[in-house]
Amino acid sequence: MAPIKFYHNFLSGPSRGVLLTIRSLNLDVEIETLDLLKQAQLAPEFVKINPQHTVPTIDDNGFVLWESRAIVSYLVSAKAPGSSLYPTDVKKRALVDARLYLDQSLQLVMSSAVYVIFTGEATKIPVDKKQKLFQILEHFNTFLEGKKYAAGDELTVADLALLGTISTLYELGANVSKYTNIDAWYKRLESIPGHHENLEGAKALAQYIITKPNFNANIEVLDLFNKAQLSPEFVKKNPQHTVPTIEDNGFILWESRAIASYLVSAKAPGSSLYPTDPKKKAIVDARLYLDQALQLALSAIVFPIHTQGATTIEKDKKDKAYQILENLNTFMEGKPYAAGNELTIADLALLATISSLYEMGANIPKFKNIMSWYKKLESIPGFKENGEGAKGLGDYILL
Numbered sequence: 001m002a003p004i005k006f007y008h009n010f011l012s013g014p015s016r017g018v019l020l021t022i023r024s025l026n027l028d029v030e031i032e033t034l035d036l037l038k039q040a041q042l043a044p045e046f047v048k049i050n051p052q053h054t055v056p057t058i059d060d061n062g063f064v065l066w067e068s069r070a071i072v073s074y075l076v077s078a079k080a081p082g083s084s085l086y087p088t089d090v091k092k093r094a095l096v097d098a099r100l101y102l103d104q105s106l107q108l109v110m111s112s113a114v115y116v117i118f119t120g121e122a123t124k125i126p127v128d129k130k131q132k133l134f135q136i137l138e139h140f141n142t143f144l145e146g147k148k149y150a151a152g153d154e155l156t157v158a159d160l161a162l163l164g165t166i167s168t169l170y171e172l173g174a175n176v177s178k179y180t181n182i183d184a185w186y187k188r189l190e191s192i193p194g195h196h197e198n199l200e201g202a203k204a205l206a207q208y209i210i211t212k213p214n215f216n217a218n219i220e221v222l223d224l225f226n227k228a229q230l231s232p233e234f235v236k237k238n239p240q241h242t243v244p245t246i247e248d249n250g251f252i253l254w255e256s257r258a259i260a261s262y263l264v265s266a267k268a269p270g271s272s273l274y275p276t277d278p279k280k281k282a283i284v285d286a287r288l289y290l291d292q293a294l295q296l297a298l299s300a301i302v303f304p305i306h307t308q309g310a311t312t313i314e315k316d317k318k319d320k321a322y323q324i325l326e327n328l329n330t331f332m333e334g335k336p337y338a339a340g341n342e343l344t345i346a347d348l349a350l351l352a353t354i355s356s357l358y359e360m361g362a363n364i365p366k367f368k369n370i371m372s373w374y375k376k377l378e379s380i381p382g383f384k385e386n387g388e389g390a391k392g393l394g395d396y397i398l399l
């Protein structure tokens, strides 16, 4: 028998609930990741399998099933019958089912709350949706009183499904810890198989939502090869004639890192992308300066090729860039992001610079911490767009 095929995306809470069950049962599965951000679930091959085009979906040797909670119940019944994860005793099982339905309501409210941010209809989760979310959590907290797990004293698939949903709420910054029973339950689950994998997906989804731009920008492309930046109209606005430059209702600003700080402070005040806490902010600023140094080292490499027809890169210029990367790699030891535990504009600025170096053929993979950070950033909004630009520059330099 072939292993079960599991159509998955780690951003999806329901999909993570299934993954947690797979890990708890130690099942051999073939995971196919569908990139929801690129609408891979709408590909005709997948719609043929699941006309509702949702992840999670499984294909167990021809038996196709979607709906995460039906999947987790099936997996235990079919692959580990008798397991306490989905008890056979009718009353115990009914309680697990009841909690799975509770998870479904929580997940639906959460999706509709997050959806309006996703589509740009709102910049904040609407109050009525927040209230509804907290109301369901309040109930769950009450049900947990004196119990270790969602449906009693044993871990069941209801806990795994609920963990997929509630971990996203934690990562989104919802005040879940005020529900002390939920908080204790959440900590209890830290040791279950697949916990870390689930958390990574929850973090990535939260990051995607939190960093999604909630204002419109009118982008004007300046063709630098044709010296469009030297046109008198543009030089009047920015005498240094550089991109990026922004104009926000008459307020003109250049210098990319100053722009990034301004955008967060003016358009998303309080966002963790540019923290207001003086110490956290100072570390972000320090990394922005490091990015500036790295970018100058990069320009020193590009400039002779672009303007002087050089065909090789001088060793001392390469060494300079590698030295800065080495420093950054050291600073990032044990840290997920450039300035600590949260994604900030320093990561975004550094991503723009480092992706160019990467595409120019620099040996970025030798810097282990930078490389795992780089991989992590693949799920942020605009990653692909940035990569395309970096590739354009890389091709130009390498050719």
Ligand SMILES: N[C@@H](CCC(=O)N[C@@H](CS)C(=O)NCC(=O)O)C(=O)O
Binding pocket: 011, 012, 013, 014, 015, 036, 041, 052, 053, 054, 055, 056, 066, 067, 068, 069
């Ligand atoms: N009730 C379903 C919800 C599944 C669902 O809505 N999945 C979303 C991701 S969280 C999806 O695949 N959306 C893509 C689409 O609808 O095209 C379940 O629990 O499996």
